[in-house]
Amino acid sequence: MGSQGRPSIKSGTRSSVKTGVSLQPDDVTDVRKALKSKPASEAGAILASYLIKGTGVDLLVAVCQTAVYVIEKLKRYDELVQKYGEEEAQRRISIEIGVEVVKKLTTDFLVQYAAGQIIKDDNLPPQIKDRVQEITEDVLTMGIEKIEQQFLEE
């Protein structure tokens, strides 16, 4: 078993997605620098711009969302280490991530359940069902607070 076939940001050889231009060693250095020194959202955007060279676009969105989340958590972990030391920081970060993941899963499930309650009426015109589906997806992906914010800013 060597490193052959191992998914790598450097080589862009993830076999399950269509591949684009391979990333160069300098690209990886740039990404590393960004991850160390930039705020999470900016580092995420820089990472995204490099990942787009090496991966399919469908995967990209999921990868970027995960990357931004991980970067945020790494930064949060650093803060916790400074404050409480490594052992306590590990305990706290595990709880934080656990709570967030469970909350997200529960919310997703409840929103989907609620949407099902609304649209299961056979008499409801298909265009209204479609609209409810569409809005449910927005509630799931953006959250109600962002929908409110978007409305205030439009």
Place this chain on the structure above:
Amino acid sequence: MVESIPKIADIIYATLIKETQVALDSQEFSVPFKKRSKEDRILIKKEILAQLKQYSEEVAEKIKGEKPWNGNTGEIASRLKEIIQRCMDGN
């Protein structure tokens, strides 16, 4: 599944927010709305949000245990207009 009622309210609330934006961009409301200052427009929208939130909770309660959202979209549309008009008039 007690929490599903607030979530139904969220979906209704999101729907009403989007429909309100469509109404505010329509001929009926866009001219008077755009005449207001930016600060005024934000205040009006905040008031609209408060009223939509309350209304969506009412609707969610109404459909609880009944056949869901049984299609009185006319009533919802006229209530929306009323809310927008009232908030623009400052009542």
